Amino acid sequence: MQLRQLRYVVEVYRRGNHISDAADALHTSQPGISKQIRLLELELGFDIFERTRNRIVGVTEAGRAVIEIAERIFGEVADIKKIRDDYNKEAGGKLIIATTHTFARYVLPRVVQAFLLKHPKVQVGLMQGNPTEVCEYVHAGQADLGVGTQSQKTFLGLVRLPCLTVTRCVMAKKGHPILDLDKITLKDLARYPIIAHDNFRSGGWNIIESFLEKGITPTIPFSGVDSDVGKTYVELGMGIAIMASVAVDPAHDGDLEARDVSHLFRSSPAYVSFRRSSYLRKLELDFMELLSPALTRRKVLASREAAASGDTEEPQ
Known part of the structure; x- marks a missing residue:
């Protein structure tokens, strides 16, 4: 067993099981990676990757265990380099x-x-x-x-x-009715289309849950965006955006204005x-x-x- 073989296994896994992408990242050949992985599997006595017609389509249960251990090994190697850097004042x-x-x-x-x-x-x-x-x-x-x-x-x-x-604010174009309200409620926000984050972000699921807990179903014509992309769609007049207050940047937000709505949504x-x-x-x-x-x-x-x-x- 060689560290090089484990490196190939980990890189193929990280590249979505694409050997060609791993070969490009490691500056080596695709056949060379395939051969070394096969040699490692023969030595271990089990398959690391699942294959269909010689094409990798997944990772076996035993293969996942090997990859987890290999990642820890390379993490330890990286830590040794960190120690070197820490004690080498010139580096x-x-x-x-x-x-x-x-x-x-x-x-x-x-x-x-x-x-x-x-x-x-x-x-x-x-x-x-x-x-x-x-x-x-x-x-x-x-x-x-x-x-x-x-x-x-x-x-x-x-x-x-x-x-x-992280607290929340609502972002809208200057002059939008939502900005003129003394105190904004969830019902007020739900009257307008909302540009939203995706559910992979805590802001995304916290915002939706806050509406649903009050029995309100907001209109979300467009989702899965980050703060800057959300601002772009707000500028186009496609709706308002609920986003992290840290994303407010008056010097660069142009025709957009923000109002604090931290009283409506849980902080993250x-x-x-x-x-x-x-x-x-x-x-x-x-x-x-x-x-x-x-x-x-x-x-x-x-x-x-x-x-x-x-x-x-x-x-x-």
Whole structure:
């Protein structure tokens, strides 16, 4: 068994079982990957991938166990490199942050700016996705930290620490009747078409649930969009949008105006997440404290220890 073979298996899995995509990502040949995976399966005595006419269509139960272990192995290898970077003052290194579009656009720019002033040699990379994908990136070791709201899946290998609270606002074109009301109600909002987030985001399901709990069925002509796309459709006059208040940007919102509706919808805690078993470099610790001053080095490390001992999965 070779690490190279495990790398091929993991990459094929991450690329949706497409060997050609894995070969492109790893700068090698498709036949070479296929051969090495077959050799590994022969050595193990079972198939890692399910095949139909020599085409990979899925992962076997045993294969999933192999992939989980392989991902942990490569995560540990990455941690060794982190330790090297931490003790090599000349090395800048990389910090990969997985996050949602709204956080990448409205929350993280000032944090990243302050971080790079402190660590000018470090390269920061952003990976975007919905909250569940953010956790998947971190869980798989593709990102060092994740920043986002609640995911639809549980990830037992992650520590998630609250970093801020997301409230809601309604966004409409200036002059829209909804903006003239003294106090906005759910019934008022339901009189107009609503441009909505998808249900992979906590804002999406919280908003719909709030209406349904009051027996109100809103009209949603268009959904599955992030904050900036939602603003575009509001500008076209297609409706109003209910979105995270952090996405309000008066300097760039043009003909749009926002009103607070946090009294109508539950707020969503946002978390910074990292792998419980990962080595936390000074880079990660500094970034978390810049994101939320309450996330001091002592608190983060204590929270990781508490999670490792089984005291809590989401230390407060």
